Every structure is written in structure tokens, then in C-alpha cells.
Amino acid sequence: xxxxxxxxxxxxxxxxxxxxxxxxxxxxxxxxxxxxxxxxxxxxxxxxxxxxxxxxxxxxxxxxxxxxxxxxxxxxxxxxxxxxxxxxxxxxxxxxxxxxxxxxxxxxxxxxxxxxxxxxxxxxxxxxxxxxxxxxxxxxxxxxxxxxxxxxxxxxxxxxxxxxxxxxxxxxxxxxxxxxxxxxxxxxxxxxxxxxxxxxxxxxxxxxxxxxxxxxxxxxxxxxxxxxxxxxxxxxxxxxxxxxxxxxxxxxxxxxxxxxxxxxxxxxxxxxxxxxxxxxxxxxxxxxxxxxxxxxxxxxxxxxxxxxxxxxxxxxxxxxxxxxxxxxxxxxxxxxxxxxxxxxxxxxxxxxxxxxxxxxxxxxxxxxxxxxxxxxxxxxxxxxxxxxxxxxxxxxxxxxxxxxxxxxxxxxxxxxxxxxxxxxxxxxxxxxxxxxxxxxxxxxxxxxxxxxxxxxxxxxxxxxxxxxxxxxxxxxxxxxxxxxxxxxxxxxxxxxxxxxxxxxxxxxxxxxxxxxxxxxxxxxxxxxxxxxxxxxxx
Amino acid sequence: xxxxxxxxxxxxxxxxxxxxxxxxxxxxxxxxxxxxxxxxxxxxxxxxxxxxxxxxxxxxxxxxxxxxxxxxxxxxxxxxxxxxxxxxxxxxxxxxxxxxxxxxxxxxxxxxxxxxxxxxxxxxxxxxxxxxxxxxxxxxxxxxxxxxxxxxxxxxxxxxxxxxxxxxxxxxxxxxxxxxxxxxxxxxxxxxxxxxxxxxxxxxxxxxxxxxxxxxxxxxxxxxxxxxxxxxxxxxxxxxxxxxxxxxxxxxxxxxxxxxxxxxxxxxxxxxxxxxxxxxxxxxxxxxxxxxxxxxxxxxxxxxxxxxxxxxxx
Numbered sequence: 001x002x003x004x005x006x007x008x009x010x011x012x013x014x015x016x017x018x019x020x021x022x023x024x025x026x027x028x029x030x031x032x033x034x035x036x037x038x039x040x041x042x043x044x045x046x047x048x049x050x051x052x053x054x055x056x057x058x059x060x061x062x063x064x065x066x067x068x069x070x071x072x073x074x075x076x077x078x079x080x081x082x083x084x085x086x087x088x089x090x091x092x093x094x095x096x097x098x099x100x101x102x103x104x105x106x107x108x109x110x111x112x113x114x115x116x117x118x119x120x121x122x123x124x125x126x127x128x129x130x131x132x133x134x135x136x137x138x139x140x141x142x143x144x145x146x147x148x149x150x151x152x153x154x155x156x157x158x159x160x161x162x163x164x165x166x167x168x169x170x171x172x173x174x175x176x177x178x179x180x181x182x183x184x185x186x187x188x189x190x191x192x193x194x195x196x197x198x199x200x201x202x203x204x205x206x207x208x209x210x211x212x213x214x215x216x217x218x219x220x221x222x223x224x225x226x227x228x229x230x231x232x233x234x235x236x237x238x239x240x241x242x243x244x245x246x247x248x249x250x251x252x253x254x255x256x257x258x259x260x261x262x263x264x265x266x267x268x269x270x271x272x273x274x275x276x277x278x279x280x281x282x283x284x285x286x287x288x289x290x291x292x293x294x295x296x297x298x299x300x301x302x303x304x305x306x307x308x309x310x311x312x313x314x315x316x317x318x319x320x321x322x323x324x325x326x327x328x329x330x331x332x333x334x335x336x337x338x339x340x341x342x343x344x345x346x347x348x349x350x351x352x353x354x355x356x357x358x359x360x361x362x363x364x365x366x367x368x369x370x371x372x373x374x375x376x377x378x379x380x381x382x383x384x385x386x387x388x389x390x391x392x393x394x395x396x397x398x399x400x401x402x403x404x405x406x407x408x409x410x411x412x413x414x415x416x417x418x419x420x421x422x423x424x425x426x427x428x429x430x431x432x433x434x435x436x437x438x439x440x441x442x443x444x445x446x447x448x449x450x451x452x453x454x455x456x457x458x459x460x461x462x463x464x465x466x467x468x469x470x471x472x473x474x475x476x477x478x479x480x481x482x483x484x485x486x487x488x489x490x491x492x493x494x495x496x497x498x499x500x501x502x503x504x505x506x507x508x509x510x511x512x513x514x515x516x517x518x519x520x521x522x523x524x525x526x527x528x529x530x531x532x533x534x535x536x537x538x
Numbered sequence: 539x540x541x542x543x544x545x546x547x548x549x550x551x552x553x554x555x556x557x558x559x560x561x562x563x564x565x566x567x568x569x570x571x572x573x574x575x576x577x578x579x580x581x582x583x584x585x586x587x588x589x590x591x592x593x594x595x596x597x598x599x600x601x602x603x604x605x606x607x608x609x610x611x612x613x614x615x616x617x618x619x620x621x622x623x624x625x626x627x628x629x630x631x632x633x634x635x636x637x638x639x640x641x642x643x644x645x646x647x648x649x650x651x652x653x654x655x656x657x658x659x660x661x662x663x664x665x666x667x668x669x670x671x672x673x674x675x676x677x678x679x680x681x682x683x684x685x686x687x688x689x690x691x692x693x694x695x696x697x698x699x700x701x702x703x704x705x706x707x708x709x710x711x712x713x714x715x716x717x718x719x720x721x722x723x724x725x726x727x728x729x730x731x732x733x734x735x736x737x738x739x740x741x742x743x744x745x746x747x748x749x750x751x752x753x754x755x756x757x758x759x760x761x762x763x764x765x766x767x768x769x770x771x772x773x774x775x776x777x778x779x780x781x782x783x784x785x786x787x788x789x790x791x792x793x794x795x796x797x798x799x800x801x802x803x804x805x806x807x808x809x810x811x812x813x814x815x816x817x818x819x820x821x822x823x824x825x826x827x828x829x830x831x832x833x834x835x836x837x838x839x840x841x842x843x844x845x846x847x848x849x850x851x852x
Contacts, residue, residue: 182659183659184659184742185659190739192740295743296820297732299566304570304571307571367819369732372822372826373820373821
């Protein structure tokens with residue numbers, strides 16, 4: 001999108017937060033638009049808790065995308081937040097709840113994506129969601145009791161004395177009944193080197209009738225252990241929310257903290273962050289493209305992409321000291337610099353990657369056996385993707401072009417030309433090719449960044465923000481939009497951290513897109529979505 | 539002497555099968571730009587597995603315990619009927635194709651039962667898929683074999699090989715079709731790409747591997763070894779029926795040496811072709827397998843028709 005049309009989009013949508021507020025008031029909903037916004041550039045609207053569900057309904061009708069929700073223990077009361085997005089403008093709905101026996105009308109009837117996020121909040125804060133379509137536990141397995149709410153402030157940060165957690169064996173899975181219907185439990189321990197998650201299939205013959213996901217096996221209490229950290233410590237933690245998105249999450253956390261502390265990062269630091277993020281995107285897409293080939297038994301593709309990714313990661317190690325580029329972002333900037341020698345090496349490697357991809361592309365494109373497995377497999381319709389608000393390559397393969405880098409641009413992307421590939425078939429093939437095109441777009445962005453890399457400092461002086469300062473970060477990770485909320489407590493320490501990985505939104509898409517497919521096609525469907533378990537479970 | 543030869547040939551079968559598996563793996567690795575493991579890696583794997591104690595799942599019955607031995611024994615017996623380096627062996631009397639198919643069916647039956655015996659979903663799933671595939675593969679194989687039988691007027695493998703040798707280099711359209719059918723069946727029956735993926739870790743996509751997921755230790759070694767022998771067996775079948783030249787007709791050292799050298803060469807070439815196709819193709823969607831096997835059947839029927847129309851009149 002060029003400069004003119006981007007400005008046009010921003011102009012026509014500049015007041016959508018205010019428009020929504022006016023609409024709410026005209027509907028007779030008591031709302032308050034907080035000015036100036038405590039979470040710029042997002043608008044914040046305060047509501048009565050009883051209007052929470054109704055407000056969700058209105059937002060859905062107005063075409064706002066539901067982007068996430070998080071609660072917070074403010075001592076005297078609980079605060080509840082929901083993030084919405086439309087045309088690249090973010091809007092935060094906010095309400096207060098009593099600390100004792102809190103209940104809130106659910107937004108899940110109006111937003112499919114809210115289902116698990118609200119259940120996560122219910123398990124960790126004890127907020128009851130009224131009219132929730134499926135209020136059973138989610139993140140809580142059996143490590144803590146239903147009456148215990150680990151994210152309340154009085155819950156000890158190092159948890160309670162642990163004994164081995166009993167197996168989670170009474171989760172009420174949906175059961176299918178009838179002749180020749182059978183159940184396939186898969187996981188949480190898998191044969192490959194992947195994260196743990198449980199999939200419960202109901203099948204007839206080889207056809208999947210229903211799939212239910214059960215996640216939460218890698219719940220690490222990230223939100224809890226973030227409390228009391230210093231900014232640098234939080235970025236280290238954020239870099240481990242999901243290991244493959246270390247730059248993405250670290251950037252989102254940095255952005256949230258920098259906005260809270262009103263620290264402006266040097267332009268050079270922003271460019272280097274962009275460089276690191278694009279390198280992360282390319283490395284992960286290379287891995288996924290190969291893995292998709294492997295899951296349909298096309299080992300040649302797997303090894304070729306695997307080789308390219310390995311070379312890419314080795315260069316990360318050589319240039320930035322870590323294969324996945326962990327801990328190179330700090331609040332206020334970055335720790336790594338880009339020398340002219342580095343620029344030259346990156347240009348060379350980008351050129352050689354391009355060359356190799358050009359060689360590989362016709363092989364993949366002309367392979368009819370590969371096409372036969374990918375095409376029409378695991379279709380996520382445009383309607384479903386839009387109802388869910390699917391993010392990243394999952395959304396872009398089903399006609400949703402939203403990309404934070406283009407639609408809510410942050411430095412350095414506000415000065416770069418971001419191309420967003422979109423397909424509309426919604427099948428595995430679409431997700432495969434969207435990844436491929438994003439990879440090529442990433443290479444172009446790296447070229448733009450290297451060309452436009454401004455001189456200057458690597459980081460700005462950190463300023464300790466006032467108590468209760470809060471910030472919202474939104475970046476485009478390789479899986480899609482990452483949202484991050486940070487509130488500071490006393491002495492510049494973190495009081496609340498909530499990272500919303502795109503996987504949290506995208507996981508439910510898998511349950512839908514696998515329906516009617518055959519059981520042996522599930523692995524490739526799963527890989528085509530490739531949700532992060534760790535990023536989801538937190 | 540002849541009996542000794544027959545036993546020696548069977549032992550050769552058992553002994554060389556892992557080498558063939560190693561060779562295929564090596565060729566595949568090279569084609570995928572990877573460093574290949576040693577040719578003898580399959581032997582080391584078998585030795586490693588053989589030293590390990592098998593873990594038996596609680597609900598396992600005698601079928602689960604007996605299946606590895608039955609599978610291995612039936613495969614070895616099947617191997618004993620197929621001429622490897624020489625024909626006119628005493629085992630030739632029972633070297634009937636129908637017997638061969640019967641031995642395969644016996645082993646498969648027990649493997650399928652063992653897959654279901656322990657009551658895991660994957661085992662049952664694998665067994666069901668295996669039966670679906672074999673119920674389609676067996677008619678195609680028999681049809682291909684009958685085409686040969688009509689030319690050679692026998693279902694005896696040894697005599698069939700002899701017939702092809704005696705009639706010299708003649709292009710028979712029926713044989714070309716039958717070979718096509720038999721190759722497709724062989725790929726399906728030995729669980730290779732594009733029907734099954736022997737290298738996958740994804741339980742939901744497995745066929746053969748799903749049935750044997752619960753096996754470990756020396757029982758797993760026996761089953762692995764049996765499938766290596768089976769793979770070689772199909773290779774030998776194709777090589778020796780359609781290109782029998784070089785096989786020993788007398789038991790002189792020269793003839794036998796020649797026979798051994800030729801079969802090794804033929805198998806090596808077939809293995810390269812298999813590896814090449816495995817590198818070039820992705821695995822089929824499972825419901826495509828029936829189309830694939832129907833095609834194999836069609837080829838075999840065409841072989842038979844072309845025999846009746848073009849060749850039988852002569």
C-alpha cells in the first residue's frame with residue numbers, strides 16, 4: 001500500500017473510537033471515553049460491568065474485531081479489559097468488578113475468539129462469565145483448586161508447595177454417539193519433537209466428525225512471575241513466552257513499556273528491531289514450509305527448507321550471538337549493532353536465499369502429488385476466518401489482510417513499504433503459499449531496512465515511569481498480531497503483564513477447518529496453522 | 539547339496555535384507571542432499587533392538603506375543619520359495635505363487651490381529667487401513683501373477699523363471715503390463731511412499747507403523763527385519779521373473795557367483811528407482827490408495843487381455 005492510500009485509511013477511520021462511544025451513548029449504555037487516553041494510540045472506553053456483554057454485541061455489529069482480553073487485580077477491585085480493532089485503530093473497553101464473587105456478562109456469545117480467553121481469566125482470577133456458551137475450565141488442569149485464583153495479588157508469586165499434579169482425567173470432552181463412531185485421543189505426548197497438547201477426535205471411518213483441543217499443558221505462570229520484575233527482566237521473560245517468537249514478544253513488551261514510560265527509541269534501534277523481526281519471520285516460515293512438506297511425506301522439500309533455515313539461523317548466531325536472537329532487545333532499544341560488514345553479509349545471504357528459493361519454487365509448484373495433498377485440505381472459509389478474527393498467515397490465507405505493520409504502523413514500518421499477500425481459498429495450499437510470499441516480502445523489507453538504516457544511538461536512556469503507568473504494545477510477529485499490556489507498580493517494577501500471542505486467537509480455527517477432513521490429514525492441517533502451545537498456555 | 543543350497547539361499551535372503559534397506563536409505567539420503575548413514579546401520583539397529591527387553595502392554599494377549607514370531611517365520615518361509623540366485627532347487631516343488639501369497643496373508647493376519655489386540659486407537663486404525671489396502675492389493679497381485687501363469691502354463695515360480703529364460707528375449711506386452719501392476723502392488727504392500735511413509739513420526743498418518751507402535755525390543759527387531767525381508771522379496775520377485783538373466787541354472791561355483799552378482803546388481807538398480815520415486819512424490823491422500831490399487835489391477839487385467847488377444851493365438 002502506498003503512502004497516499006495509507007493516510008486515507010487512517011483519515012477515514014481516525015474517529016472510530018469516538019464514533020463507537022457516541023453510538024454506545026445513543027444506545028443508552030453508560031460509557032465514558034477517557035481523554036486523554038491512558039493507552040495511546042488506543043482509545044479507552046469505561047463501562048458499567050453490567051453492560052459488558054451488550055457492548056460486545058454492539059461492537060460485533062459495528063464490525064470491530066475482538067483482539068483479546070485481560071483482567072487485573074487492583075487490590076480494592078478487579079479491572080477487566082477487552083481489546084478491539086477496526087481499520088488499524090485499537091479500542092480498549094474497561095470495567096471494574098468487585099473483588100468478591102465477581103461476575104460479568106460474557107462477550108463470547110458475540111465473539112467466538114473470546115471463548116477461551118474468558119475461560120483463562122475465569123480460571124486465573126475467579127471472574128464468572130454469565131451466559132458463557134461453554135464455561136468449563138480451560139487453563140486450569142488439576143494443579144490448583146477451583147477456589148484458588150493464582151493471578152490475584154494475595155496468591156504467592158512462587159506458588160504453593162508442589163506435589164506431582166494429578167492427571168487431568170475428568171475434563172468433560174464432547175462425546176459423539178452412534179454406530180461406528182469412535183474416539184481418537186492424541187497427545188499430549190507426541191512422537192515428534194513438538195510441544196504438548198491433547199486432541200480428541202470423534203471420527204467415523206477416516207472422516208473427522210469433531211475435534212476438541214485441550215491445551216494448557218505448558219502453563220508456566222508467565223503472567224504471575226512477571227510481577228515485580230524490572231523492565232529488563234520483563235523483556236527477558238517476554239522473549240520466552242514462545243521461543244520461536246522471541247523477537248516478536250520482546251518487541252511487544254518493549255513497546256508497551258516504552259509507551260508507558262514515554263521513552264522514544266532512537267530511529268536506528270527501531271530499524272534494527274525491524275531487521276531482527278523480519279529475520280525471525282523468514283527463519284520460521286522456512287521451517288514451516290519444510291515441515292508442511294514433511295507432513296505429507298515429501299521429504300525432499302523438508303530437507304531443502306531445513307537446510308536453508310539452518311544456514312539462516314547460523315547467520316543469526318554469527319551476527320547477533322544467538323540462533324533465535326534471544327535477549328537482543330532491551331527496553332529503550334537494542335543491544336546489537338549492524339556494522340557495514342554485517343550489512344554486506346546480510347545482503348549476500350538474502351540474495352543467495354532468493355536464488356535458492358527461485359530454484360525450489362518450480363519444483364514445488366510443479367509437483368502434482370504435493371498439490372494433491374495441499375489443495376482443498378483443511379479449508380477455513382473466509383466467513384469463519386472473519387468471525388474468528390483469524391490472524392497472520394491463517395487469516396491472510398482466508399481473505400483477511402490485516403497486518404499491524406501496514407494497518408497500525410510503528411517504527412520502522414511507518415517508513416517502509418509493507419506488502420501483505422492475501423489468498424482466499426483458505427486451504428493448506430493457501431497457507432503454504434501465503435507463507436512463501438510473506439517470506440519473499442520479508443526479504444524485500446530487509447533490503448529496505450538495510451538501505452534506509454539511519455545512524456544514531458542503539459538505545460535511549462530508560463526513564464522510570466510513574467506508579468500505575470500503563471502501556472499497550474501491538475506488533476506483527478511472524479504468526480500475526482501480538483498484543484501486550486503492561487502496568488507498572490512502585491519503583492518502576494512490573495505490576496501486570498499480559499502477552500496475547502496470535503495463537504490464542506488462531507487455535508480454535510483448527511477445530512473448525514479439520515472438520516470433514518480425513519484423520520490422516522490432521523497433521524498437515526495442524527502444521528498449516530502451527531499455533532504455539534507455549535504462547536497460548538502462558 | 540541341493541538342500542544345502544536351498545537353505546543357504548534362504549539365509550542369504552535373511553542376511554541381505556537389511557543391507558538392501560541400508561542401500562535404499564543411502565540412495566535416498568544422497569538424493570536429498572544429506573549425509574547417509576553407513577550401509578550397515580540397519581544391522582546395528584537390529585542388534586540394538588535385539589538386546590533390549592520388549593515391553594508388553596497390560597491388555598496384551600498371546601496374539602501380541604506370538605505375532606512377531608509368526609510374522610518373521612512366515613516371511614522367511616515365503617523367502618524360501620522365491621528363487622534368489624538359483625532355480626531348480628528342491629524348494630521349487632512348493633515354490634508356488636499361491637503359496638507365497640498365502641504366507642504373506644498369514645503374517646499380515648497376525649500383524650493386524652496384534653494391532654487390535656492391545657486395544658489402542660492407533661493399532662486399530664492401522665489394522666483397518668492395512669486390511670483395506672491389502673484387500674485391494676491382493677487381487678491385483680494375483681491377477682498379475684495369473685498373467686504370467688498363462689504364458690508359462692504354471693504358477694510355480696521356479697518353472698516360470700525357467701520358461702522366461704528358455705524363451706529368450708521376447709517382448710511380451712502382457713509381461714510389461716503385469717510388471718507395472720506388480721510394481722505398484724509391491725510399493726503398496728511394503729508400505730513405501732506414496733502409499734505409506736516408513737519414516738514418519740505422525741501416528742495419525744501411519745498404516746504399517748501404527749499396527750506395530752506398541753512393539754519394542756527384540757519383537758520390534760523381528761517385525762522390522764521381516765518387513766525388510768518382504769521388501770527384498772518383492773524386489774527379487776520383480777527382478778527374477780521379468781529379468782531372470784544371470785540366475786544360476788546349475789550349482790557350479792561360477793554360475794552361483796554370477797547369480798549372486800546379478801541379483802545384487804538388479805536389486806541395487808530397483809532400489810535406486812524406488813528411492814527416486816520416494817524423493818519425487820509426496821504421500822497420497824489415503825483414499826487415493828484405492829484408485830492407485832485399482833490402477834494396478836487394471837494393468838494386470840490389461841496384461842491378461844493382451845496375453846489372450848496377442849499372444850495366446852501363437
